[in-house]
Amino acid sequence: MMEELDGLLLEAKESMEAARNYRAELKHRLQGLSQARKQIQDSATQTQDTLRQHFQDMKNAVCKMLDDRLVALLQQVDAIQHENIKPLDDCQKLLEQGVSTADGLLKEGEAAVSCNNVDHQNLCNFTNKALHIQLDSLPEVPSLVEVPCLSAQLDDTFLSIARDHICKHGAVASRPPVQIEELMERPGGILVRWCKVDDDFVAQDYRLQYRKNACGHFEDTYVGSECEFLVLHIDPNVDYQFRVCSRGDGRQEWSPWSVPQLGRTSLVPHEWSPGLEGYSLSSRRNIALRNDSPQQGVLYSKAATYYLGQTLTFRVETSGGSDRRDSIGVCVGKDGLDSMQRDGAVCISSSGAVYVNGKEMTNQLPPVSPGTTITFDMELVTLGGNNEGPQQRRRVTIGSNNREVVFDWLLEQSCDALYFGCSFFHPGWKVLVY
Template sequence: MAEMSGLLHEAEESMAAARSYRGELRLRLRGLSEARRQVQESAALTRDALRLHFQDMMASLSRMLDARLTALLQEVDAIERQNIKPLDDCQKLLELGVTTAEGLLREGEVAVSCTNNNQENLSNFTNKALQIQLDSLPEVPALVEVPCLSAQLDDTFLSMARDHISKHGAVTSRPPVQIEELKERPGGILVRWCKVDDDFVAQDYRLQYRKNSCGPFEDAYVGTECEFIVLHITPHVEYEFRVCARGDGRQEWSPWSVLQSGQTSLIPHEWSPGLEAYSLSSRRNIALRNDSPQHAVLYSRNATYCPGQTLTFRVETSGSSDRRDSIGVCVEKLGGLDSLQRDGAVCIGSSGSVYVNGKEMTNQLPPVSPGSSITFDMELISLGVTSEGPQLRRRVTIGCGNREVVFDWQLEQSPDSLYFGCSFFHSGWKVLVF
């Protein structure tokens, strides 16, 4: 009886594994379907682009263009056939796995339902289930790993000579750049991209985005960097991003990367309004020290800085320097003070001095000037668990220019998030936070 119970238990476990296996296979089938659709739809779009472009020139160059069009279409067909075949093979493997899992489930249900004198059936079923390797799942390629066909064409080709026709146009199996990471930032999203075509020499990049997968795309960045923080992003709203590149010495842009969607759950960093000495921008992310005689610390509206994030202050303009100037983060907002050089705060002065809980460090950073970016990075390091609970240490890195200081910040209380603030004693200082 005990042996029968054990076999029943093994059979039930095998059936549960088969169900899980079938579910995973179906998920991969859906991913494979998206990959197939990307290849086929991009191939179709590429064919359409090629046909339309060449048809406009057929009146004067019909025979030559027909020959080139045929060659390019054959290239598209060859790339599609070459890349669809492994997807077809993967699909057959997945479908075979689903069929095998369903057959195993049916056999298991029969073996389990016959509870009298079926010890041999249960034993045969469990042995068969062990041989199928229900934990082995085929890999399904991600969309960025399969071709996304496109054509590169030049509309001014009609004015070119006959010997250039044979070289006109090109078909690529995938864009030369792809987005590799979307990372949420307070009120923004950090977009990172990379070159996936080693032979493509990029002169600069172009990043675009749009809200809710509708409407036209907007330019967010054009330049040589491979990352950019897109600000003014509405929290909890989906945005789509794409990037392309311009080859060295060329005017036209490459095909767009595969669309990537992302959103941020973090509310934007804002300065707190209502302080007479500071004028704020409409989005409250820029503070300007005006000529008011009042001296006070301008704090953030909320405690929005959390460990693990990078907080950046960019100095747009500067005024006269004062030893009490400060830019930094703090545990709480305290009124009646004129500087962040106090307990419960870390900051940098306009001279580059760094203060921790009101004490000046030996190490200094470069003096703050127009164009300076000051970054605060903080991570929590576990020191173990005591009777009072987990013991954590805050390791802080402050960077300015090409230098940085690293130190451990000792705090009596350890809040989940911090305020940021600044204080300047002379007018003219303008600081952007993000």
């Protein structure tokens, strides 16, 4: 009886625990549903505000353009009127002067003729004066067809054309054509991947922005045709917000932004170790330059920051003279040798030769030159073992100039993280690590 009671009690407790978990999951989903509802409402409000502002700006701009055009046409009418009225004014003055002269002459003639005693001398003077006035000479007056007759020429199809453009202007999309697909942490950075969600949208370029702590202004970090980008100089354990948009083929304007996504990295950035006289480092210690110091040696990383499953990348910015002992690679620990072509290390030389534990492989990669990007990828391979337990090997992939070399690297001791390093024997080599 007691056993049955204990069993029922245990079953009841398990049911209560399941109910708690169920309730917690339901509340979590309600929270997600609330966030989804808020996103729709907030984006709708923002879109409405954007539309109102855009069309108000367009209305103001169009009104200003129409006002400016009206002023220009009115000024043109004034100019034509002034230019063509002036000759008429001059002609009017000439005619009025002629009328005034004729009136005066008539008065003198009437006075000379109407005298009771006609004076011969007065008649002679009047007659001579009339001859000098040239009463048969009349100024030319232009006909109505010879002077301007102003009118306004207005195209009635303008409103129809404007109506067609306005009816097609603007669009509302329920989703941006591009969304962020994945955020992957990298040492001192975050790899951002995005994809198209609108199959009908033909993308020409993408534009990626980010901001720290999800506040402040977004900053451009990438513009190009690729669908992923590694954002460097990211502080560890700090939230960053990312968004992406795209530009359609043959268009100038950018699409709406994707839904912002939060990302962070817990991995400290890769850094070269300071203090080696033969190398000069950048302020962030991620770029090493082989200077003209005669001191030789391997420049190692500050710490063992390369872990399995990650991609370690070196980019050669500039190059110097080549030496068979040159090397870039990863290793178990630091030592005082001049090259990484040694036991406990895998590396590539400036000639493209690959070394594993100090031995040169048959397969070879292209020679290293400015702009060359070298990648190291590793994964653990467990094989059947002896009485001491299974052997652990690392499957290593080294890539350079679109070529790869894949091999298994057996280590005598297991380690969670590896150092990286480089050694060059001539000045001028500059290497970025990330």
